[in-house]
Amino acid sequence: MTDNLPPLRDIVNRHGLIATKALGQNFLFDEQLLSRIATVPGKLKGENVLEVGPGPGGLTRALLRAGANVTAIEMDKRCMPALAELSEAFPDQLTVIQGDATKIAPETLFNGPWHVAANLPYNVGTMLFTGWLSGQSWPPQWKSLTLMFQQEVAERIIAAPGSDAYGRLAVLAQWRSVPRIAMKVHRSAFTPPPKVMSAIIHVEPAAMPEGVSARMLERVTEAAFGQRRKMLRQSLKGLPGAIDALEVLGIDSQRRAETLDVAEFVSIARVLTK
Template identity: 50%
Template structure:
């Protein structure tokens, strides 16, 4: 008897019912079961035949199926052991192009599991989406691209422009390392179970040349201070880092407030901190 192919697999709702599985709220799980949506995300990611993709939090494998359909090789990192049997069934139908790792994505060495250049494509668990992104932006692993789903509020913060209400630390750090754009919005009803908020997909592509890690570290300090007291003038909010003298060294108005300083301005402040 021949093994099933991806096209032979039953709908995800049937698979979940067969295994009697529900989303676990403590893991921030909300499943995408509509293959039309997951296929669109796979297209937006730009991955294809032979590409290596890391997917965090695949759950029952809706997005995983769509990524495998592109011909990519997928490394799936799943913390919830309940979904490992479902993913193993999917692996059997994908000619060995799916590798499954059970573990906490915050602790997994992404460079080691990728084994080389790789893309990140994930419907991230809501409760760890932002810490995971910060890890990937500031850590040693540099993905070829990241196509990631977040709560819409978080997605807007990543891609925000200076003077936007959502502009803050996350935008500055993200846009120092990558170009960032919201490429897809999804209503809550697209998920099972529906979350209380809308979601959005952000496409991030690392900038060349890569920024110096010391600059990114200094940028995290500067933005933490500046946006931690965003209603204050920079001379006050950055007092612990040099205040007005630091601003003058960086060529930034010390009477300005954080939300009016663009990414390049914060990079100048970070360089001034570095000396």
């Protein structure tokens, strides 16, 4: 490597970094694996990348080696010295912000579009993900999301109607973007090893259906899957106009939420948006 960086384990040991459960941390040391993750978004040379929760900087160094301009948000101040070493090794390529990513708007950090690539802290991963998928403005300013999740969550994101994993997360991820599982990561790759397997999800924006309020779709899915074992006539009755919308669309109100495909949820939200 031209940057002559020491192995990640050496960095972690030298700075006395121990992954903490409170911050949802699990460190990845396998640099070949990290390099593979950094290739998932495609060519990153000269591209802006937002990384959340870099920890000691394993994925960060892989992104930097790929030529990305990385802005990393890290809450754990113990990791700052290790990330400072990376800044020195890659002059003008890395900006580190100590703070809470849930309270920082990415659009304030970049002048142009950006990718997101992150081994997300388990305790805030889903909240950040749904935040990036939300909002009426579309296409979003991000060009792609490449995110590490627990495999169970990853399967919920790509789930098909009728499956046990299918729910609100699948609809929100699929109605105007295309998610896929790019690779699976064995629990033994992490330090400390989590109790579950992980997977890398890659998401790219797609065309947004016309005439639909994003907030209305969120309300419809929230109501429908909030009581997923109940029939739609029961779960949607608290949403004004929803039962009438089912009738207009010819959707049987005795069906349950998990039997409706993404297009049907979009059609309900479109009627209610009007």
